[in-house]
Amino acid sequence: MQPDEMQDEMRRESQDGRGAMTPLDPAQVSVLRLRTALAAAGATLAALLLDIGLLRETVLPPFAVPALVLLLALAALIVFPVRRYRGWGYRESEDEIQVRRGRWIRVRTIVPFGRVQHIDVAQGPIQRPFGLATLTLHTAGTHGASVQLPGLAYGDAEAMRDRIRAKIRQDLV
Amino acid sequence: MSETLFEPRRLHPATLIVRWLRIVPQMLFAGVGVAAAARNGGAERFLLFAGLFALGGVVFAFLYWWRFRYTLGPSEIVIEKGLLNRQRRVIPFDRVQDIAIEQRLLARLTGTAKVKIETGGAAKDEGNLEVIAIADAHALRDFIRGGARAATSEATAGPPAAPAEEPVLFAMDLKRLLVSGLFGFSLIFLAAISAAVQQLDQIGLVEWEDWFTPERAGAATQFVSARLVLGLAALVVLLGVLAGIVRTVMRDFGFRLTRAEAGLRRKRGLFTLSEVVIPIRRTQVALIESGLIARALGWHRLSFQTLGADRKEGGVQVAAPFARMEEILPILAEAGFPPPPPRAAFRGAPKRALLRKIAPYILIAAPLTLAAFIFDIRAGIGAGAMTLLAVAAALRWRTQGHAGDERAFYLMAGLLKRRLWLMPHEKVQTISVSRGPIQRPLRLATLIVDTAGAPAMRPLQMEDMDANEAEAKADGLYAAFLGARALVRSGHG
Numbered sequence: 001m002q003p004d005e006m007q008d009e010m011r012r013e014s015q016d017g018r019g020a021m022t023p024l025d026p027a028q029v030s031v032l033r034l035r036t037a038l039a040a041a042g043a044t045l046a047a048l049l050l051d052i053g054l055l056r057e058t059v060l061p062p063f064a065v066p067a068l069v070l071l072l073a074l075a076a077l078i079v080f081p082v083r084r085y086r087g088w089g090y091r092e093s094e095d096e097i098q099v100r101r102g103r104w105i106r107v108r109t110i111v112p113f114g115r116v117q118h119i120d121v122a123q124g125p126i127q128r129p130f131g132l133a134t135l136t137l138h139t140a141g142t143h144g145a146s147v148q149l150p151g152l153a154y155g156d157a158e159a160m161r162d163r164i165r166a167k168i169r170q171d172l173v
Numbered sequence: 174m175s176e177t178l179f180e181p182r183r184l185h186p187a188t189l190i191v192r193w194l195r196i197v198p199q200m201l202f203a204g205v206g207v208a209a210a211a212r213n214g215g216a217e218r219f220l221l222f223a224g225l226f227a228l229g230g231v232v233f234a235f236l237y238w239w240r241f242r243y244t245l246g247p248s249e250i251v252i253e254k255g256l257l258n259r260q261r262r263v264i265p266f267d268r269v270q271d272i273a274i275e276q277r278l279l280a281r282l283t284g285t286a287k288v289k290i291e292t293g294g295a296a297k298d299e300g301n302l303e304v305i306a307i308a309d310a311h312a313l314r315d316f317i318r319g320g321a322r323a324a325t326s327e328a329t330a331g332p333p334a335a336p337a338e339e340p341v342l343f344a345m346d347l348k349r350l351l352v353s354g355l356f357g358f359s360l361i362f363l364a365a366i367s368a369a370v371q372q373l374d375q376i377g378l379v380e381w382e383d384w385f386t387p388e389r390a391g392a393a394t395q396f397v398s399a400r401l402v403l404g405l406a407a408l409v410v411l412l413g414v415l416a417g418i419v420r421t422v423m424r425d426f427g428f429r430l431t432r433a434e435a436g437l438r439r440k441r442g443l444f445t446l447s448e449v450v451i452p453i454r455r456t457q458v459a460l461i462e463s464g465l466i467a468r469a470l471g472w473h474r475l476s477f478q479t480l481g482a483d484r485k486e487g488g489v490q491v492a493a494p495f496a497r498m499e500e501i502l503p504i505l506a507e508a509g510f511p512p513p514p515p516r517a518a519f520r521g522a523p524k525r526a527l528l529r530k531i532a533p534y535i536l537i538a539a540p541l542t543l544a545a546f547i548f549d550i551r552a553g554i555g556a557g558a559m560t561l562l563a564v565a566a567a568l569r570w571r572t573q574g575h576a577g578d579e580r581a582f583y584l585m586a587g588l589l590k591r592r593l594w595l596m597p598h599e600k601v602q603t604i605s606v607s608r609g610p611i612q613r614p615l616r617l618a619t620l621i622v623d624t625a626g627a628p629a630m631r632p633l634q635m636e637d638m639d640a641n642e643a644e645a646k647a648d649g650l651y652a653a654f655l656g657a658r659a660l661v662r663s664g665h666g
Contacts, residue, residue, distance in 0.1 A: 095655060096651065104609075104610055105607060105608065105609045105610070106607070106608045106613070107605055107606065107607045107608075108605065108606045108644070108647070109603055109604070109605040110603060110604045110605070110647060110648075110651050111603050112601070112603075112651070112654065112655070112658075114658060115601075115602050115603065139602045139603055139623070140480065140602055140625040140626070141602030141603055141623035141624060141625060141627060142623060142624075142626070142627040142628065142629050142632065143603075143605070143621055143623045143627060143629070143632045144602065144603035144605055144621070144623040145623075147603065
């Protein structure tokens with residue numbers, strides 16, 4: 001599926017009667033893929049080491065376990081990144097931002113700009129080559145004390161931060 | 174205090190005693206090994222070490238006192254401390270959430286008090302002035318309160334003179350105190366005893382292995398009878414009740430809640446006197462709770478969630494520990510909270526939510542029941558326990574409900590201990606709707622309303638609402654929040 005197609009489908013999918021949500025930057029799929037690939041490589045390596053060592057004492061045929069792990073890892077690599085990408089969405093309005101996240105447990109959070117204490121824009125080493133960033137909104141709450149929005153184009157994230165910052169009123173708690 | 178107002182100041186000299194008493198036991202615990210060695214060397218060696226510790230304690234206490242300074246500014250307080258790692262902390266008055274004055278027994282003997290300045294930040298001991306003269310403590314508090322007010326509402330007056338008599342909102346006489354103690358049943362003494370024995374064991378005064386030998390245990394079993402076990406159980410219960418009364422009396426003796434200028438002033442304590450002002454503008458949520466028996470007898474506890482409240486007490490400030498509902502209502506009104514709506518106003522979760530609540534227990538109970546018939550009858554115990562849990566879950570489903578009006582959102586939950594939260598709409602931080610994998614096919618969702626200083630363990634959440642209703646309620650709460658905020662802002666100018 002092409003990234004553009006995927007974005008279109010996302011827009012259709014998140015029409016839940018409450019208006020459409022904006023999907024994350026399509027490059028986020030690549031970030032998630034790279035992350036999953038690293039984890040998969042780690043798991044396969046661990047299985048290989050185990051195969052050379054402990055598993056030789058058992059009746060299991062050589063390379064059976066690492067092959068199985070590799071297969072599962074590849075399946076995960078195909079399924080998870082797209083699924084997780086589709087879990088995310090956001091909608092920025094005049095006074096608040098709504099963030100939707102999760103595929104397994106789906107959560108929609110409303111963050112009023114008046115409640116934002118401070119804002120972070122962060123860029124991890126995997127995000128950097130793709131030009132993506134994570135926007136984090138901090139509030140004085142506990143359960144929703146920090147609301148994250150990963151996978152925004154760096155420029156978009158900064159622009160959004162500046163827009164929100166302009167709207168933050170110095171409300172005392 | 175006015176001439177040298179902005180001079181750097183040290184703590185009261187009684188700091189030396191307070192610190193010394195704290196440091197020496199610490200050093201003794203640190204030196205358990207030394208102490209054990211000293212015991213082998215006889216009483217003189219032990220005395221020598223004890224003396225060294227005591228002397229060391231004097232030196233450390235003095236250094237602490239000498240290196241601790243606090244300076245008042247026009248709009249901030251600066252606290253400097255530390256011997257090698259100097260730490261300089263600036264606390265602006267308008268960030269101060271709470272100022273508590275506490276007098277332990279020793280402090281009362283020396284006419285001093287501990288001042289705790291809370292800002293609601295993550296660090297603990299944010300602004301503790303451990304020992305200052307009691308008059309200074311009150312002056313300091315009034316000055317910070319006055320400064321904070323001046324900074325936020327441009328009042329030009331200096332620190333206001335404390336009015337002679339504040340109206341009393343709630344007080345407890347001795348009889349009420351003792352009755353409330355009966356409900357404070359606590360087995361904490363068992364933990365205390367076992368901790369003490371362990372401590373003694375470590376120091377080497379008591380040897381567990383010598384006490385409990387297999388021979389002794391065998392001999393002891395001959396004396397174990399049903400009567401003895403029942404007697405012991407009764408004793409434990411009796412001690413538990415007694416411990417509850419003692420703890421309650423020590424904490425809540427002379428409980429008085431008065432209307433202070435900026436909030437509710439609470440004084441309490443038998444040996445340790447504490448005084449706290451719960452600032453009305455900083456209260457987030459009111460919580461009314463009561464256990465099964467207390468509720469049947471019409472007793473409730475009222476507390477307020479504030480940002481600066483002590484996390485040890487669950488992040489709330491108790492305003493009335495043991496009160497009738499008709500005593501609670503005026504306090505709520507004074508703090509600007511609406512009265513709780515009647516039980517009938519609360520909407521429960523839909524019937525199909527029961528399925529989600531009891532399904533996990535039934536799923537475990539079913540194979541266990543099967544196992545009980547086929548393999549081992551003892552599996553039935555597990556099945557029975559799971560069934561009981563399922564019943565409890567069903568009852569909890571019945572209890573939970575939410576309500577709302579133009580002023581606040583209300584939530585009720587809890588099977589044995591029932592809790593009722595009152596949250597004015599303008600106190601919302603974030604609103605979330607969460608749908609898990611079991612909830613989704615059942616079209617259920619959990620509504621979570623986050624507030625400032627909310628406890629992590631028990632968030633304000635309505636579980637397993639109808640999914641559409643939850644989404645609509647979230648949007649409705651947000652709209653109510655916007656409306657209430659606009660009202661607050663225009664009201665305050």
